[in-house]
Every structure is written in C-alpha cells, then in structure tokens.
Amino acid sequence: MPPLEDLLRAMKPPRIPKLPAKAKASLLLLTATGLTFQAASASDLLSFARHPSLASPPSNFDSEVGALIDGVVRSSRAVSTIAITVVDYELSLRGLSRDSEDYFRKLSEVHSRSAKRILRLCEANKGFYVKAGQFVAAIRQVPEEYISKLSSLQDKAVPCSFKAIRDVLINNFGQDLSCKFCSFDEVPIAAASIAQVHHAVLKDSHEVAVKVQYPGLDRQMKLDTMIMSFLSKSITWLFPEYRFDWLVGEFVKAISLELDFIQEGKNAERTAKNFISNDKVKVPKVVWELTTSQVLTMEFCRGNKVDDSEYLAKMGIDPTKVARALVEVFAEMIFVHGFVHGDPHPGNILVSPEGKSGFCLVILDHGIYKQLDEQFRMDYCELWKALIFSDSARVQQLSERFGVGKYSRYFPLILTGRTIDSKSALGEAMSVEEKRKLKKDLKSLRMEDVSSFMEALPSDFLIVIRADGLLRATIRKLRASQRVRLLTYARFALYGLFQERTTQSDKLIAMVQNYPTR
Numbered sequence: 001m002p003p004l005e006d007l008l009r010a011m012k013p014p015r016i017p018k019l020p021a022k023a024k025a026s027l028l029l030l031t032a033t034g035l036t037f038q039a040a041s042a043s044d045l046l047s048f049a050r051h052p053s054l055a056s057p058p059s060n061f062d063s064e065v066g067a068l069i070d071g072v073v074r075s076s077r078a079v080s081t082i083a084i085t086v087v088d089y090e091l092s093l094r095g096l097s098r099d100s101e102d103y104f105r106k107l108s109e110v111h112s113r114s115a116k117r118i119l120r121l122c123e124a125n126k127g128f129y130v131k132a133g134q135f136v137a138a139i140r141q142v143p144e145e146y147i148s149k150l151s152s153l154q155d156k157a158v159p160c161s162f163k164a165i166r167d168v169l170i171n172n173f174g175q176d177l178s179c180k181f182c183s184f185d186e187v188p189i190a191a192a193s194i195a196q197v198h199h200a201v202l203k204d205s206h207e208v209a210v211k212v213q214y215p216g217l218d219r220q221m222k223l224d225t226m227i228m229s230f231l232s233k234s235i236t237w238l239f240p241e242y243r244f245d246w247l248v249g250e251f252v253k254a255i256s257l258e259l260d261f262i263q264e265g266k267n268a269e270r271t272a273k274n275f276i277s278n279d280k281v282k283v284p285k286v287v288w289e290l291t292t293s294q295v296l297t298m299e300f301c302r303g304n305k306v307d308d309s310e311y312l313a314k315m316g317i318d319p320t321k322v323a324r325a326l327v328e329v330f331a332e333m334i335f336v337h338g339f340v341h342g343d344p345h346p347g348n349i350l351v352s353p354e355g356k357s358g359f360c361l362v363i364l365d366h367g368i369y370k371q372l373d374e375q376f377r378m379d380y381c382e383l384w385k386a387l388i389f390s391d392s393a394r395v396q397q398l399s400e401r402f403g404v405g406k407y408s409r410y411f412p413l414i415l416t417g418r419t420i421d422s423k424s425a426l427g428e429a430m431s432v433e434e435k436r437k438l439k440k441d442l443k444s445l446r447m448e449d450v451s452s453f454m455e456a457l458p459s460d461f462l463i464v465i466r467a468d469g470l471l472r473a474t475i476r477k478l479r480a481s482q483r484v485r486l487l488t489y490a491r492f493a494l495y496g497l498f499q500e501r502t503t504q505s506d507k508l509i510a511m512v513q514n515y516p517t518r
Contacts, residue, residue: 071223074125081121082231085114086238111145119149127214128224128255130157130193135251138345138466151473154345159191165198165212172292180290184210190347192365194258199300207300208287217259225252243451250462254342258367261296267366268298274337279355280325282362301362303350307477315353322351323480325361327488330471334464335384335489335496338377342368342463344470346477370463377496380464384493387412388486392420403456407449413438415468416486428483 092110096103122133130153136142137150165188166177173180181200188196195213202208225248232244257263265286272283282301290297304311306326312319326349333340341348343365350362372380379398386394399408412420418430419438430438454462475485 071220074129075223075227077124078121078129078227078231081117082234085117086235088113108145111143112149115143115146115149118146119152122150122153125224126158127193127217127220131255132224132228132251134193134345135254135466136247138343138469154347157191157193157196159188159196160214162186164215165196168212168215168294169210172295173290192347194255200297202287202290208290208297209284209300210290211261211296211298213259213261213294221255221259225255241446241448241451243455246455246462250459253459254368254463257369260293261291261367262293264296264365264367265291265298267369270339271333271341271363271366271369274339275329275332278329280357280360281329282352282354282360283366284362284364301350301352303352303362305346306349306351306361307346307474308351309478312351315351315359317351317353317359319478320480320484321357322359322361323475323478324484324488325357325359326474327471327485328492329361329363330467331488331492332495334372334467335377335381335492336499338372338374340370340372340463340467341366342370342467344467344474346474349474368463370460372460372464373458376458376460380461381493381496383411384415384489385497387416387420388490388493390420395420402458402461404453407453409441410453417482 088110092106093103096106118133122129133150133153137147137153169177177184180203182203182205184200185198187198189199189209190197194217195211198210198212200208200210228251229245229248232248236243236245265288268283268286272285275281275283284298284301287297287299306322309319312322330341330344341363348363348365350364352360352362354360379401383395383398385391386398395411396405396408399405399411409420412418412422419434422430422434457465471485472482475482
C-alpha cells in the first residue's frame with residue numbers, strides 16, 4: 001500500500017454527524033436539478049420559442065433538447081448516488097465508538113459499498129465522470145477501497161459510433177475524406193473518456209493514428225463540472241473534514257487543457273525535443289496539416305502497454321530495465337526539464353521492441369502537461385536531496401516554503417515510505433519499532449489535517465504527486481523494486497540542482513549511486 005494510503009488508514013476517522021438523512025438527500029436532488037437546467041444553454045432552447053414558424057424549428061433543436069434531457073438524467077444520477085452514499089455512511093456508523101474495532105470494520109465496509117456505487121456512476125455517465133474517477137484514483141488522497149475500484153476505469157471507456165466520429169472529421173476536413181486518407185479504419189484501436197483513436201493511411205502511404213474528440217464535449221464539460229463542484233461543496237457541508245474543492249479545481253484545469261488538440265500537438269513536439277538524444281524515448285510526430293482543435297493526427301507507432309508482462313516476456317525484454325527507463329524519463333521531466341506529463345498511466349506509454357537498447361518507450365497522450373514554476377522545480381530538487389540525506393532541518397524549511405510546514409514530518413513518509421529518522425535502508429520496509437512509533441504519532445492526525453495539507457500544497461506539487469502515484473503502480477506491476485524509483489529520483493534531483501558538473505555535484509551523485517540498499 002502506498003505511503004499516503006498508510007497515513008490515511010492510521011489517522012483518526014472523521015466525525016460522522018447526525019443528519020436528517022432524507023431531508024438532506026431530497027435537498028441535494030432538488031438543487032442539482034435546478035443547476036442542470038441552469039447549466040443547459042437556455043438561450044439555445046429559447047430560440048425555438050422566438051422562431052417565427054413553430055413548424056420550422058432550428059435545425060439543432062432536437063440535439064439541444066436531447067442534450068438537456070441527457071444532462072438532467074446524468075446530473076440526477078450523480079446526485080442520487082452521492083445522497084445514497086451520505087445516508088449509508090450516517091446509518092452504518094451511527095452509535096459506534098470511533099476508537100472501536102467494530103467502527104473500523106463498518107467503515108471499511110461502507111467505503112467498499114460506496115466505491116462500487118461511484119464506479120457504477122462513472123461507468124453509466126461516461127465521459128468526464130470516467131476521467132474524474134481516473135483523476136481521483138491517481139491522486140490517492142482517498143481510502144484504499146476507492147482507489148482499488150476507481151483504478152479499473154483506466155480500461156472502461158466505451159467507443160463512440162463511427163457516424164458521430166465521421167461527422168467530426170467532416171466538420172474539420174470537409175465532406176470528401178478520401179482526399180485526405182487512402183484508408184481509414186472505422187473500428188477504433190483505442191478509446192478514452194474524451195476521444196478515440198483510429199488507424200489510417202495517408203495518400204503518401206504513411207500510417208497515422210487519428211485521435212478524434214467526441215462531439216458536444218464543451219457543453220457536457222460545463223454541466224458535469226458544475227455538478228461535481230456542487231457535490232464537492234455538499235460533501236464539505238455534510239462532513240466539514242472532507243474538503244475536495246481543490247481536487248475539483250485541479251480536475252477542471254486539467255480537462256480544459258486536454259480538450260485542445262493543437263496544444264497537445266505542441267506539447268508532444270516539445271517533449272520530443274527534450275528527449276531528442278535519448279534513444280529509449282519515442283514521441284510520435286504530429287501531422288499538422290491534419291490537426292485541429294478537435295482532431296489530432298500523429299505518426300502511427302506499434303507497441304504494447306508498458307505493464308504488459310506477457311508481451312515483455314514474449315519479446316525478451318527485461319521488466320526491471322523497462323521500469324528503470326520509465327522512471328528515468330519522468331524523473332528527467334520533473335527534476336530537469338520542469339515540463340511534466342500529467343497522465344502517465346500504462347495506456348499512455350507503450351513498449352516497442354526497437355532501439356539500441358532492445359526496446360523504447362513510446363509516450364502518448366500529451367494533453368495534460370504542467371510547466372513547473374522554476375522556483376518550485378529547484379525547491380522540489382532540494383526536498384529530495386534533503387530526504388535522501390535525512391536532513392530534517394532542510395525538510396522543515398522547504399515544507400514551510402511549500403506552505404505545509406506544520407506537516408513537514410509526513411513528507412518523508414508520503415514520498416519515500418519511511419520516516420526522516422528511519423534506520424531502514426532506502427526502499428525497504430520500516431522496522432516493527434518504527435511502525436509502532438509512527439502509528440502512535442498518526443493517532444493525532446485527522447482528515448481535517450489531510451484536507452488542509454492538500455489544500456495548501458502548490459498546484460505544481462499536486463500534478464507531481466499524481467504522476468508519481470501512477471508511476472508507482474506501474475513499477476509494482478512490473479515487479480521492480482521501489483528502490484529503482486527512489487534512487488532514480490534522488491539522482492535526477494541532483495542533476496536538476498547542478499545542471500553544470502562540479503566537484504560537489506559529482507561527489508553527491510556518486511554518494512547516491514553507491515547508496516546502501518541492502
């Protein structure tokens with residue numbers, strides 16, 4: 001279990017207030033329905049009433065009405081799911097002592113039931129709800145039951161009909177697609193929450209991957225994110241210790257970036273330039289003459305998901321070498337370039353049996369990127385240096401700079417899985433005595449503290465934590481030691497601090513490379 005989840009499990013459980021459950025649930029439903037109608041484009045719908053001939057409504061009237069009905073259904077489903085979950089928590093935990101074993105057993109049971117409900121909601125509403133579920137699971141600031149359920153959403157996207165995809169292509173390229181493509185496969189090779197990818201062949205015989213955005217996403221995003229914000233505020237109203245506005249805000253910023261395919265193409269080109277001398281990294285080339293804000297056309301690259309162990313075994317590729325190469329790529333992004341891919345789940349990273357090393361990593365989906373503030377990048381490098389060399393005073397100083405000085409003692413636990421004064425080797429489990437002392441220390445920690453910690457962190461830190469959480473999961477699937485990640489991060493943190501070699505930098509890097517791992 002990742003360190004942050006250990007921390008969440010060990011802390012005091014939240015206070016569950018006594019609520020008039022049915023009244024609260026009804027209020028949530030009524031308020032959300034009103035928000036749904038508000039978010040729907042009222043001006044578009046009223047245009048029908050203003051139309052001179054009722055027998056000749058606007059051409060988009062049916063789609064506007066359909067979008068409104070769909071919005072009501074999706075929003076009502078979301079709010080009813082949350083309302084039922086609130087009632088479940090209240091009724092299941094009422095009357096139980098928060099320090100009792102029975103309380104923790106019941107809490108785990110209700111977490112599990114609620115996670116299943118949220119998963120069904122995301123699967124039913126699709127689109128941005130799937131993306132939101134993926135986003136939450138990757139942040140890992142929720143109980144383990146939610147993470148294990150919502151992580152399955154990475155492979156749950158349902159493709160859109162080709163008719164709808166063809167309409168998007170025609171709107172962007174014109175009626176005669178045969179002028180652009182020699183062939184275009186109607187069955188997608190991949191489907192995600194906001195777009196799907198088709199294999200095609202250009203007139204010059206080059207194979208390409210064409211990523212096409214689903215129609216109507218702008219309207220859907222406006223409604224869905226409004227409802228998510230409402231639900232977040234409602235949860236905080238009912239359970240003040242649980243505050244997720246920061247999470248909704250980060251999600252909205254991320255998804256807004258991902259809807260601009262022109263920017264995604266620019267991000268891809270910048271990443272390719274950053275790794276131009278690394279033969280283990282490949283970024284597909286953008287075909288700009290066939291790229292718009294809704295359609296992205298790139299070089300077609302073959303490979304399998306980075307965590308496909310059977311494929312790696314079949315091709316004779318060492319999973320540990322793949323894990324090390326993967327961590328090195330993202331460590332360089334974070335600590336050296338400060339330009340970070342924010343969604344490195346296995347579907348966005350392929351392994352191809354090409355290159356001088358016997359394989360290369362194909363980096364896909366460049367929609368969510370973060371340009372780290374330069375001062376943050378340097379401070380984050382300093383933080384890892386302090387963590388590796390157990391410099392508690394420097395960790396405290398940097399924690400204050402990040403706005404979370406009160407919680408400085410938890411940085412080592414969250415990032416490295418050990419306390420600042422741990423005697424265990426880097427990447428190894430803490431001793432029984434260290435765990436006992438830590439558990440006692442965490443007894444005073446509440447969900448209020450975790451919410452305050454996450455709210456106070458810079459947004460740059462949040463995307464780094466998210467990317468790191470996804471990388472940890474992939475490393476575990478590749479059965480590589482977490483020491484690979486820790487020592488690689490330490491090494492690249494020093495590279496980021498000393499971008500020009502000095503005697504001091506060489507000495508420190510040598511110390512990290514020879515760090516005892518037992």
